[in-house]
Amino acid sequence: MALDAPRPKLHPTLSVVVPTYRESANVLVLFERIKAVLEGLPWEMIVVDDDSPDGTSEIAFALASSDPRMRCLRRVNRSGLAGAVVEGWMSSSADLVAVIDGDLQHDETILPKMYWALAEGESNLAIGTRVADDRAAGLSPARQQLSDLGAWFFRRIAGAPVTDPMSGYFMIRREIVSRLAPRLSPDGFKILVDVILSAGGELKIIEAPYRFRKRVAGESKLTPLVGLDFLGLVAHHASGGLLPIRFVLFALIGVVGLAVHVVALTAFRHWVGPADFNSAQLAATLVAMASNFILNNEITYRPYRYRGLSMLGGFVGFALGCSVGVLANIDVASWLFKWNQTWWVAGIAGAILSVVWNYAVSTNLIWRPRLRR
Ligand code: GDD
Numbered sequence: 001m002a003l004d005a006p007r008p009k010l011h012p013t014l015s016v017v018v019p020t021y022r023e024s025a026n027v028l029v030l031f032e033r034i035k036a037v038l039e040g041l042p043w044e045m046i047v048v049d050d051d052s053p054d055g056t057s058e059i060a061f062a063l064a065s066s067d068p069r070m071r072c073l074r075r076v077n078r079s080g081l082a083g084a085v086v087e088g089w090m091s092s093s094a095d096l097v098a099v100i101d102g103d104l105q106h107d108e109t110i111l112p113k114m115y116w117a118l119a120e121g122e123s124n125l126a127i128g129t130r131v132a133d134d135r136a137a138g139l140s141p142a143r144q145q146l147s148d149l150g151a152w153f154f155r156r157i158a159g160a161p162v163t164d165p166m167s168g169y170f171m172i173r174r175e176i177v178s179r180l181a182p183r184l185s186p187d188g189f190k191i192l193v194d195v196i197l198s199a200g201g202e203l204k205i206i207e208a209p210y211r212f213r214k215r216v217a218g219e220s221k222l223t224p225l226v227g228l229d230f231l232g233l234v235a236h237h238a239s240g241g242l243l244p245i246r247f248v249l250f251a252l253i254g255v256v257g258l259a260v261h262v263v264a265l266t267a268f269r270h271w272v273g274p275a276d277f278n279s280a281q282l283a284a285t286l287v288a289m290a291s292n293f294i295l296n297n298e299i300t301y302r303p304y305r306y307r308g309l310s311m312l313g314g315f316v317g318f319a320l321g322c323s324v325g326v327l328a329n330i331d332v333a334s335w336l337f338k339w340n341q342t343w344w345v346a347g348i349a350g351a352i353l354s355v356v357w358n359y360a361v362s363t364n365l366i367w368r369p370r371l372r373r
């Protein structure tokens with residue numbers, strides 16, 4: 001393809017952003033490999049490190065002092081893959097920007113092909129696409145199926161011919177991400193999904209297939225739970241940006257909590273007997289709150305999550321905050337019911353009010369004031 005086409009004299013510049021967290025064993029190897037494949041082109045590598053305790057940024061800075069093609073941004077008291085990538089891009093003045101994982105799992109030898117596809121205007125977004133059979137190298141069959149389902153769903157809503165929307169490896173014209181940046185979510189792993197849904201129809205996409213490699217050093221930071229931030233992103237875009245991604249996750253978890261509540265209530269009534277409804281209801285409420293707390297801690301507020309014993313304090317705050325939400329819910333619902341008499345309108349309004357209240361409390365008082373480490 002574009003590789004054999006005649007090359008224009010003026011080569012566009014390229015910044016390759018590498019988000020890192022604990023990749024000290026890999027950054028220099030990656031730099032050497034990229035240097036070898038981009039030989040002769042005007043490129044630079046920008047490592048965006050979230051203050052890894054293993055000294056990743058020191059290694060990158062040391063190299064940067066002798067080779068201007070290496071730059072490093074050390075973010076302190078911050079975390080989040082997508083946000084790191086966006087900040088790296090925002091520090092670039094190049095025509096083209098890319099993102100590649102710092103753990104050597106992405107095949108850097110397709111970078112020139114992506115570069116020329118963009119340089120020659122054939123495309124403005126080149127996606128490194130994991131080849132079907134080889135994706136299994138990194139994923140369990142169950143996760144593979146879930147990921148395939150997500151990809152299928154994504155193609156339907158985005159109307160974009162993308163085989164691997166969950167890819168964390170792509171190159172794009174900087175001017176496009178520069179425009180979209182204020183609207184991109186800083187949390188989660190699904191930055192490509194976010195970019196494509198935000199850009200709408202202006203993208204000319206090509207895919208560059210490659211074989212996903214096994215990680216040799218360090219460990220993956222992705223948990224199966226991050227698949228949920230995909231749903232959050234989709235709902236966020238479907239609502240025209242009105243619903244914050246976190247709120248979508250929070251509300252989804254609230255629905256799960258409702259199911260937990262019903263199951264627990266049934267179980268407790270079975271144990272304590274039907275006469276003592278109040279204690280069964282109280283116990284079920286606590287179980288549902290605990291389940292909501294744990295899920296929100298793991299998913300919605302992952303960058304700020306409580307670990308170990310501190311979870312207890314977090315849970316108490318969460319339970320108190322949510323109790324106020326429950327009271328407000330009952331108050332509003334009964335007031336509305338008196339006034340309107342349609343029980344379900346009153347019920348739903350009360351429920352929405354308490355979700356919004358609980359979300360505001362959780363975001364502003366329970367999780368956000370915390371730093372990651
Ligand atoms: N700065 C920063 N901050 N970097 C991070 C963070 C963070 O909070 N979390 C992870 N990284 C870096 C890692 O150091 C690595 O270079 C890269 O981001 C990818 O992280 P991994 O933990 O290795 O992710 P993975 O291999 O499990 O997931 C890959 O596949 C996913 C799709 O299945 C990545 O390519 C993802 O982007 C992709 O969505």
Ligand code: MN
Nearest residue numbers: 101103105220
């Ligand atoms: Mn990886």
